[in-house]
Amino acid sequence: xxxxxxxxxxVEDVDIQEVSPINAVLWRRLGIEALxxxxxxxxxxxxxVVPDADHLVRxxxxxxxxxxxxxxxxxxxxxxxxxxxxxxxxxxxxxIAGRRRVLAARLxxxxxxxxxxxxxxxxxxxxxxxxxxxxxxxxAWVREVEALRCLIDEGVGLTLDxxxxxxxxxxxxxxxxxxxxxxxPLLNRVLKGDVSREVARKLARLTQAQxxxxxxxAEAGEExxxxxxxxxxxxxxxxxxxPIQAALAQGWNAPPSHLPTLSNSLxxxxxxxxxxxxxxxxxxxxxxxxxxxxxxxxxxxSLLAALHAFAQSPDCRTTPQAVRTLIQALEQQxxxxxxxxxxxxxxxxxxxQPQS
Amino acid sequence: MFDLDFPKAxxxxxxxxxxxxxxxxxxxxxxxxxxxxxxxxxxxxLPVPEGLDLINKPQLWQRMLSSGELxxxxxxxxxxxxxxxxxxxxxxxxxxxxxxxxxxxxSRRLNPNLDLSLLSRSSRMILAHPHVLNMRxxxxxxxxxxxxxxxxxxxxxxxxxxxEGATSxxxxxMSLSAFVSRAGDNAGALLPALPLEFLRTGQCLFKLWExxxxxxxxxxxxxxxxEAGEHHPGTEPLPLCLREIGSTIxxxxxxxxxxxxxxxxxxxxxxxxxxxxxxxHDGSVNDRAREKILAGLEAHESHALPFYETDR
Numbered sequence: 077x078x079x080x081x082x083x084x085x086x087v088e089d090v091d092i093q094e095v096s097p098i099n100a101v102l103w104r105r106l107g108i109e110a111l112x113x114x115x116x117x118x119x120x121x122x123x124x125v126v127p128d129a130d131h132l133v134r135x136x137x138x139x140x141x142x143x144x145x146x147x148x149x150x151x152x153x154x155x156x157x158x159x160x161x162x163x164x165x166x167x168x169x170x171x172i173a174g175r176r177r178v179l180a181a182r183l184x185x186x187x188x189x190x191x192x193x194x195x196x197x198x199x200x201x202x203x204x205x206x207x208x209x210x211x212x213x214x215x216a217w218v219r220e221v222e223a224l225r226c227l228i229d230e231g232v233g234l235t236l237d238x239x240x241x242x243x244x245x246x247x248x249x250x251x252x253x254x255x256x257x258x259x260x261p262l263l264n265r266v267l268k269g270d271v272s273r274e275v276a277r278k279l280a281r282l283t284q285a286q287x288x289x290x291x292x293x294a295e296a297g298e299e300x301x302x303x304x305x306x307x308x309x310x311x312x313x314x315x316x317x318x319p320i321q322a323a324l325a326q327g328w329n330a331p332p333s334h335l336p337t338l339s340n341s342l343x344x345x346x347x348x349x350x351x352x353x354x355x356x357x358x359x360x361x362x363x364x365x366x367x368x369x370x371x372x373x374x375x376x377x378s379l380l381a382a383l384h385a386f387a388q389s390p391d392c393r394t395t396p397q398a399v400r401t402l403i404q405a406l407e408q409q410x411x412x413x414x415x416x417x418x419x420x421x422x423x424x425x426x427x428x429q430p431q432s
Numbered sequence: 433m434f435d436l437d438f439p440k441a442x443x444x445x446x447x448x449x450x451x452x453x454x455x456x457x458x459x460x461x462x463x464x465x466x467x468x469x470x471x472x473x474x475x476x477x478l479p480v481p482e483g484l485d486l487i488n489k490p491q492l493w494q495r496m497l498s499s500g501e502l503x504x505x506x507x508x509x510x511x512x513x514x515x516x517x518x519x520x521x522x523x524x525x526x527x528x529x530x531x532x533x534x535x536x537x538x539s540r541r542l543n544p545n546l547d548l549s550l551l552s553r554s555s556r557m558i559l560a561h562p563h564v565l566n567m568r569x570x571x572x573x574x575x576x577x578x579x580x581x582x583x584x585x586x587x588x589x590x591x592x593x594x595x596e597g598a599t600s601x602x603x604x605x606m607s608l609s610a611f612v613s614r615a616g617d618n619a620g621a622l623l624p625a626l627p628l629e630f631l632r633t634g635q636c637l638f639k640l641w642e643x644x645x646x647x648x649x650x651x652x653x654x655x656x657x658x659e660a661g662e663h664h665p666g667t668e669p670l671p672l673c674l675r676e677i678g679s680t681i682x683x684x685x686x687x688x689x690x691x692x693x694x695x696x697x698x699x700x701x702x703x704x705x706x707x708x709x710x711x712x713h714d715g716s717v718n719d720r721a722r723e724k725i726l727a728g729l730e731a732h733e734s735h736a737l738p739f740y741e742t743d744r
Contacts (some may be wrong), residue, residue, distance in 0.1 A: 129497070129719055136600055229603045250606065281482075281483035281485060282483060283482050283483065309483050310480070312482060312483050313481045313482075313483050313484045313493075314481075314496055316479070316480070316481020316482060316483075316484065317493065317558075318496075318498060319478060320474070320478065320558060320698065320701060321495050321496055321497070321498070321503070322497075324495060324503075324513075324556060324701065325495070325497050325498070349657050397651070398651045398653060398674075401650065401651045401676070401681060402651065402653065402674060404681045405674050405681040405682065405683055408535055408680070408681055408682070409682075409683070411535075412534060415462075416468060418464065
């Protein structure tokens with residue numbers, strides 16, 4: 077079965093026919109005058125041969141959902157095998173560009189795929205077609221931005237979730253959407269290809285006021301360079317961080333006068349506690365005698381020792397889980413309280429709450 | 433080279449799991465001479481600056497003075513801070529992370545491609561979480577306790593009474609005197625002339641504990657009126673909830689108020705105490721990160737951040 081018609085996306089045909097200066101140089105080096113004649117054909121998937129399919133199948137799976145929803149938007153390029161005519165009903169075709177799309181189409185259950193079928197190919201031609209497709213793909217983000225802007229302008233109420241259901245990556249979509257919402261003069265520059273993707277992403281992170289400022293610069297004929305956008309973004313973020321930076325510059329970690337203080341005369345160990353505390357959750361790396369001055373005992377330390385002893389005892393294992401959890405929570409809480417007590421008399425401005 | 437006896441984070445299993453072989457971690461360790469964590473918290477928390485793309489992308493940020501000049505450390509080198517996102521996938525509530533840090537210190541994995549040589553002892557680890565700023569604070573009760581003791585944060589029940597339309601003149605007077613007594617003498621002279629709504633000085637970081645829903649607790653202990661201790665006047669005693677995350681178990685008392693108003697914010701600027709390089713199974717560490725840290729040691733000399741190599 078053969079099928080010849082204008083490609084679904086005219087723009088792609090134009091893209092392929094329009095040879096960029098870089099590609100023109102490449103064509104000449106490869107000895108290619110022009111692309112050979114080809115036809116758009118609807119071909120059964122079983123007649124399509126995908127080289128290196130085993131290595132591609134994993135990445136192809138990502139396209140399945142998208143193909144199930146919207147089909148293949150860009151026709152794969154294939155070349156007939158075995159020197160037969162492209163209309164021969166027995167002809168098989170090697171996929172030279174769009175191998176993942178064909179594999180994904182099979183996985184999606186499609187039995188036929190619309191392809192650009194070439195009667196003959198050479199290695200340079202295959203490479204060239206793949207290159208052209210990759211170049212188109214690298215600019216695909218601009219087309220995605222344009223499509224999203226159309227959806228916005230048309231008032232289509234699609235959410236990111238709706239779009240993600242088509243298999244699009246959420247974070248990428250979110251980024252594209254922000255770019256699509258740039259002020260029109262900036263968006264036009266993006267769509268014309270005057271702004272790199274990296275710069276477009278940074279423009280999208282600017283506040284509306286800053287974006288308008290860039291519009292003003294652009295309208296005044298100034299170039300929108302990556303460095304300029306970077307500087308604006310940096311200044312904007314610095315303004316947001318100013319309260320922190322100002323506080324840090326003024327030695328913000330000095331204790332406020334109203335900070336509640338704990339008594340530093342808390343007491344401390346009970347005989348024999350050191351051994352137990354060595355295994356306690358709070359003990360960390362130092363011995364209990366280092367943790368707490370050994371001059372006295374207190375109810376807190378005694379309680380901690382008692383809790384720890386109980387937590388280790390067979391009796392504890394028979395208590396309900398809630399009680400055991402509560403004991404653990406209390407142990408941690410008591411450790412914190414004891415550390416706070418000790419730290420109130422010794423402080424080091426570079427670190428916080430004592431561990432041991 | 434440097435004294436290895438510096439404060440380190442405890443290598444316990446955390447909310448985000450265990451440290452991974454080959455990983456490089458910035459640490460804020462605990463020290464017997466340290467200061468309470470509360471001193472390093474932003475209260476009220478601060479909004480994440482617009483345009484700062486921080487999610488899962490730890491980054492270095494050069495510190496500026498308000499004059500626009502670069503902030504310099506003791507070695508006259510520019511100070512860089514580390515901006516880090518604490519994700520809700522591992523720490524659904526900001527309190528989860530704070531409670532963990534209180535017990536075990538902070539340890540955050542870094543991208544080894546960052547120029548770690550720029551960090552020094554003057555650097556801070558500035559932390560953000562997706563649920564920190566409370567946009568509904570004005571319609572909620574003030575927290576029972578503000579550990580930063582920010583005047584107005586835990587000022588009586590004025591917020592809740594007002595929300596319920598129950599504020600009488602006498603109650604207002606009571607609220608006021610409660611506030612003045614808590615805020616101290618300095619505030620006393622100024623505050624009686626202010627209308628009550630001014631007593632609420634903005635959202636409080638410590639309200640976050642009260643906004644954790646009861647369902648987030650693994651253990652819930654219902655308490656009687658006598659056992660309840662301090663609680664919001666006019667309300668039922670709140671259950672005692674125990675939440676476990678990583679190696680941390682902490683308690684909180686949920687008020688049942690909505691956490692829907694929580695949005696991303698910056699909540700802490702912890703001091704950096706060093707780096708931990710986690711060994712691969714063959715005993716080696718991430719060489720790229722190590723080289724950068726060594727370059728930092730050379731550049732910052734006595735002001736440099738130390739590092740250690742460890743299996744976990």
